[in-house]
Amino acid sequence: MSARSETAATPGTGASREVAAAVSRWLAPVVEHGLPDGPARGRVTGHHLGYVRVLAWETGALRLTRGAGSIARDAADAVALVIPLYGTVRLAQDGRGACVESGQPALLDLRRAFSVEQRDRARVLVLRLPVHALHVPVAHLRSVTARALTPASGMAALLATVLPHLEQSAPRIPPAVGERLGGIVTELVAALVDELAEREERPSGTGRDRLVTGIREYIDRHLEDPELSAERIAAAHLISVRYLHRLFQGEGITVGRLIQRRRVEECARELARRGRVSPSVSVVAVRWGFGSAAHFSRAFKAVHGHAPQQWLRPADTPVTGAGPAVRAADGTAGSARAS
Structure with missing residues (x-):
């Protein structure tokens, strides 16, 4: 117009x-x-x-x-x-x-x-x-x-x-x-x-803390929803998106990154339960709100600095090339060593 x-x-x-x-x-x-x-x-x-x-x-x-x-x-x-x-x-x-x-x-x-x-x-x-x-x-x-x-x-x-x-x-x-x-x-x-x-x-002191805690709990309850977003979180708590982002400025993390990190953590926890019936990476990724295994892999690398395949490598499996310690599937740290 x-x-x-x-x-x-x-x-x-x-x-x-x-x-x-x-x-x-x-x-x-x-x-x-x-x-x-x-x-x-x-x-x-x-x-x-x-x-x-x-x-x-x-x-x-x-x-x-x-x-x-x-x-x-x-x-x-x-x-x-x-x-x-x-x-x-x-x-x-x-x-x-x-x-x-x-x-x-x-x-x-x-x-x-x-x-x-x-x-x-x-x-x-x-x-x-x-x-x-x-x-x-x-x-x-x-x-x-x-x-x-x-x-x-x-x-x-x-x-x-x-x-x-x-x-x-x-x-x-x-x-x-x-x-x-x-x-x-x-x-x-x-x-x-x-x-x-x-x-x-505007909540002050304890009121603000309660609001942030409630938002974090809401995120955890809705991690599996691929539509989870700042807009949906703000609407559920009757605040604006701008105020939501302002609340998390003091938390040292953005709302989007918090959602991504929590999803990566839940995926990693589920994938760590290795066994014959363990679901594939793609199945776990979609279950926790990621659009695809590739999306999960990028998010995992952003959080941990390496791909999920490295994290899943058994501790006794040699890793080619020198590098930092690689976390094994059982949660222990396996040393990276030259083959």
């Missing part, structure tokens, strides 16, 4: 209706509630940056709501980042309400009821982002909606600085660049959601 613009100027009455129509078309269906001192003039502009929709309006008193009826008709799978460029906007969702001042970012989940209200003239910038592109837990979104974020530092400060300039430049951005910028903005908003949710719910 190109980085194109669509503008509607209202030279006469009914500016709030124009804004409501643009919001319904670009963000999610809303109902406009006419205010007695509603504006006679207003301006609405819209742009596409890939799958990110950028909408800006400038108008006076305005009230828009999204209720259960409109949600039933159109379950928009998207969130909105709202930044007043000047003026004040009141947002309400999930039982919370916040007066969002100029330069303050705030979030709305377009899949649930909300309201947007301004009593005086304001210019408001809104970005619509697909929820599936954010890859953040639903619980995180619920905890951060309809809150005015003071952009003193972190992602809120970065977005408050960058997005107004991006909106001004959007009509001149080539389509290919717009696609990439949309992805970058999505990553920044996802990081903002994670940052806010983790600030409130």
Whole structure:
């Protein structure tokens, strides 16, 4: 999708209706509630940056709501980042309400009821982002909606600085660049959601240790599942993938490497039970989540520094060439010696 613009100027009455129509078309269906001192003039502009929709309006008193009826008709799978460029906007969702001042970012989940209200003239910038592109837990979104974020530092400060300039430049951005910028903005908003949710719910001390222990136990229980991944682990523990990786920064190993190492250990343990009925390397590898014997062999070498065939060599079998000790099938170390 190109980085194109669509503008509607209202030279006469009914500016709030124009804004409501643009919001319904670009963000999610809303109902406009006419205010007695509603504006006679207003301006609405819209742009596409890939799958990110950028909408800006400038108008006076305005009230828009999204209720259960409109949600039933159109379950928009998207969130909105709202930044007043000047003026004040009141947002309400999930039982919370916040007066969002100029330069303050705030979030709305377009899949649930909300309201947007301004009593005086304001210019408001809104970005619509697909929820599936954010890859953040639903619980995180619920905890951060309809809150005015003071952009003193972190992602809120970065977005408050960058997005107004991006909106001004959007009509001149080539389509290919717009696609990439949309992805970058999505990553920044996802990081903002994670940052806010983790600030409130981040476990400390014993709580963090319990979470890491629980994740390790979950990995051990699901080692045989070839679909085991960071995304699945994060979803099972109601945290984001980013936070999962952040937890394991202090563990000295990445989640992916931990899964691989544990699978190698279980394969090695099973293959060590040598005998006439011992399963083949390929059977054991697939049983513990590896796609093939070749995949297992590469993983084994990454963990132990040599191929599994060397590890399985009986201790009394000569090894050609000098080299380090080779672990025998019974777990003892056999010395490598020249033939």
